Amino acid sequence: MTLHSLENCGVCTACDLSRTRQTVVISRGDPAASLMLIGEAPGAKEDESGRPFVGRSGQLLDQLLREVGLDPDRDLYICNAVKCRPPGNRRPKKGELLSCRPWLDLQIELVNPEVIVLVGSTAVEAILGIKGGMTQLRGQWQHWQERSVLPIFHPSYLLRNPSKAEGAPTDLTRQDLDAVRRRLCER
Numbered sequence: 001m002t003l004h005s006l007e008n009c010g011v012c013t014a015c016d017l018s019r020t021r022q023t024v025v026i027s028r029g030d031p032a033a034s035l036m037l038i039g040e041a042p043g044a045k046e047d048e049s050g051r052p053f054v055g056r057s058g059q060l061l062d063q064l065l066r067e068v069g070l071d072p073d074r075d076l077y078i079c080n081a082v083k084c085r086p087p088g089n090r091r092p093k094k095g096e097l098l099s100c101r102p103w104l105d106l107q108i109e110l111v112n113p114e115v116i117v118l119v120g121s122t123a124v125e126a127i128l129g130i131k132g133g134m135t136q137l138r139g140q141w142q143h144w145q146e147r148s149v150l151p152i153f154h155p156s157y158l159l160r161n162p163s164k165a166e167g168a169p170t171d172l173t174r175q176d177l178d179a180v181r182r183r184l185c186e187r
């Protein structure tokens, strides 16, 4: 398999999301990075631009990454569990997650990251098969396919809970991303 194989993802019609999308949103960042972030699905801005996490949520995520010393362009590869925008930004259906899973598996195989950050509950469910409970799960290291995996809150949740206070979701997410940076430094 090569990155070239992933180009076929751009013309995928394996689920009904292909009928309403503008573009297939595959990834941004460095495919050679040791860190991979996996989110849920593209939103409107991502569907327009073809790049994941470029709307308000993505800007907040990039800001938090930079605050802990991680460069979103060079230190990580970022993608979503589902590559096409669900209409109205609804949560992807189980069948859509299953249809798109081969693309996600290919990305994981190609990037071969040592550390994976699962951004939000849909990514946690897709990879670890654990439903809900993000308050308990975030910041708790897991092991999956011999990789270190860390669930964090989705930045859209942080935008809905914008407190900057110590112990608030944004502060906890910054702490989680700092733990990721430290884990990468330990290698």
Ligand code: SF4
Pocket: 009, 012, 013, 014, 015, 016, 017, 018, 024, 082, 083, 084, 096, 099, 100, 101, 103
């Ligand atoms: S969401 Fe995934 S499986 Fe569905 S059409 Fe897009 S790329 Fe293909």
